[in-house]
Structures are given as C-alpha cells and as structure tokens.
Amino acid sequence: MKNWGSQSLIVVKYLKDGRTGGKMALMNTRLLSNCKACVAFKRWITERKSDKSKEKPSSLTEELENHNECPLDTRQLGIATWSLLHSMAAYFPENPTEIEREEIACMFHIIAKYYPCNICAKDFQEDIKAMPPETESGEKLSQWLCKLHNKVNKKLGKPMFDCSRVIERWKDGWKDGSCD
Numbered sequence: 107m108k109n110w111g112s113q114s115l116i117v118v119k120y121l122k123d124g125r126t127g128g129k130m131a132l133m134n135t136r137l138l139s140n141c142k143a144c145v146a147f148k149r150w151i152t153e154r155k156s157d158k159s160k161e162k163p164s165s166l167t168e169e170l171e172n173h174n175e176c177p178l179d180t181r182q183l184g185i186a187t188w189s190l191l192h193s194m195a196a197y198f199p200e201n202p203t204e205i206e207r208e209e210i211a212c213m214f215h216i217i218a219k220y221y222p223c224n225i226c227a228k229d230f231q232e233d234i235k236a237m238p239p240e241t242e243s244g245e246k247l248s249q250w251l252c253k254l255h256n257k258v259n260k261k262l263g264k265p266m267f268d269c270s271r272v273i274e275r276w277k278d279g280w281k282d283g284s285c286d
C-alpha cells in the first residue's frame with residue numbers, strides 16, 4: 107500500500123507471461139467498494155491472498171492467460187470502445203464542472219478523429235458534428251451516447267437499444283439481479 111497525497115492507492119505489479127512482461131494495475135481503493143467497474147480487480151486481489159489460488163490457477167488467472175493477444179478486428183475494437191465509452195458516460199459526474207464538461211467533449215472529438223477504423227471514424231465525426239456531446243450531467247451524456255450508438259446500430263442493421271436501460275446496462279446491473 108502506498109500513499110499518494112490524500113488518496114490511498116494500491117500498486118500491484120503482476121507478471122502475465124514471459125512474452126508480454128509485467129503489467130501494472132492502479133486502483134483507487136476508495137472507489138472499490140461502490141464501483142462495479144473495479145470488481146474484477148477486487149476479485150483478483152482476493153484470489154491472490156488465498157493459499158488455494160497459489161496451488162492451482164484461479165479462474166481469473168486462466169482468463170488472463172487465455173486472453174487473445176492478437177490485433178483487434180472492427181467488431182472487437184467496436185465492442186471494446188463502446189464498453190469504455192458507455193462506462194465513462196455512466197460514471198460521469200451528475201454535476202460536472204466546466205472543465206470536466208470540456209474534457210469529456212474533447213475526448214469524444216479526439217476518439218472520433220483517431221478511431222483506427224477509417225470508415226467508422228469518418229461517420230463518427232459526422233455524427234458528433236450533427237449531435238454534439240451533451241455534457242450537462244452524467245445522465246444526459248449516457249442518453250446522448252446511447253442515441254449515437256443507436257445510429258451506428260441502425261446503419262449496421264442491428265436492433266435498437268432501449269436507452270431507458272442504459273444505466274442498468276453500464277453501471278447498476280439489470281433490475282432482475284442477474285448481474286449481482
């Protein structure tokens with residue numbers, strides 16, 4: 107455990123395998139208790155602490171070892187990107203400062219500019235121009251991103267997502283408890 111200013115941070119280094127070398131994970135312990143996005147890390151810590159996990163690879167260790175180390179195709183890149191963007195929107199403050207609002211809007215513009223799939227990037231830039239990021243609150247941002255994602259879904263012939271359930275999908279978990 108290391109103290110960085112007033113925030114208590116756990117710094118953990120683990121070796122995945124010989125080829126990829128070490129990976130560093132930094133998590134703010136204050137956020138862990140109430141943050142689903144941090145749960146796998148918490149599970150990993152718990153598993154590392156148990157003697158049993160030292161004898162036989164844990165399910166999470168297996169997951170890490172089996173992780174595909176190849177370049178992403180459009181689909182994989184899309185799923186990973188949407189996951190990050192929706193999670194960021196879901197965790198965006200309800201009452202953001204002016205700076206936070208500017209930063210998050212800027213991030214969307216930069217992603218649209220540098221998104222590695224050229225055709226996707228071009229459409230994304232046009233979509234953002236027509237529908238600029240709505241950064242007044244976390245709720246607004248999530249709704250805006252949901253609409254934007256639905257535009258892409260429509261273009262690709264995929265089903266529309268029900269935007270009234272976007273916080274369930276990306277932050278709280280489904281109301282039926284299936285994510286608990």
Ligand SMILES: Cc1cc2nc3c(=O)[nH]c(=O)nc-3n(C[C@H](O)[C@H](O)[C@H](O)COP(=O)(O)OP(=O)(O)OC[C@H]3O[C@@H](n4cnc5c(N)ncnc54)[C@H](O)[C@@H]3O)c2cc1C
Binds near residue numbers: 185221225258
């Ligand atoms: C900015 C961007 C532009 C893209 N443009 C293209 C393109 O032009 N051509 C192309 O072939 N691919 C494009 N992609 C990839 C494409 O959108 C999908 O990611 C990919 O086809 C995989 O689709 P999927 O059905 O597995 O789920 P995804 O569409 O990746 O969605 C992931 C998960 O998000 C949830 N979800 C779905 N819709 C919404 C929504 N509206 N709001 C909130 N959550 C939702 C669902 O639970 C879903 O399982 C783009 C991706 C991004 C990030």
